[in-house]
Amino acid sequence: MLDELGILFPLWMQTVRVRFDPEDKDNVAYMTADKEYRRCTIRICPAFLELSDWQQTETLVHEIMHNFNAPVGDAAMDQLNTLYHDREDDEDINRVLAYKVASASIARAVEGVNQDLTYMIMRLLERQKTKQDPG
Numbered sequence: 001m002l003d004e005l006g007i008l009f010p011l012w013m014q015t016v017r018v019r020f021d022p023e024d025k026d027n028v029a030y031m032t033a034d035k036e037y038r039r040c041t042i043r044i045c046p047a048f049l050e051l052s053d054w055q056q057t058e059t060l061v062h063e064i065m066h067n068f069n070a071p072v073g074d075a076a077m078d079q080l081n082t083l084y085h086d087r088e089d090d091e092d093i094n095r096v097l098a099y100k101v102a103s104a105s106i107a108r109a110v111e112g113v114n115q116d117l118t119y120m121i122m123r124l125l126e127r128q129k130t131k132q133d134p135g
């Protein structure tokens, strides 16, 4: 399945590792990327195995799409952390709340864009599948 999706990875990525994490009951799958080493690791959790083929593909596409929007989200979080560098010891509740609201907003924006990218790819895959098997 990942072979078919290989075209979706950014060009800078040279190595894709897939690991099964039998202990993780909280996630379906998740990905970590290391741009310096040009690699990513996709971790598959037990819940992933319960999904249909189409849902598994959608999950993998979602994780792969994070390679494209994670740098924007990371940059926004870096800026936020620069502004609120001492948030751990911050006694100003307004600053703590502002940090939490802003970081949640960034996370929502990243996931929203990611979903849009995922749906776009899934529509293209569906169209491609229909052309190959019109019956």
Ligand SMILES: [Zn+2]
Pocket: 062, 066, 111, 114
């Ligand atoms: Zn996500």
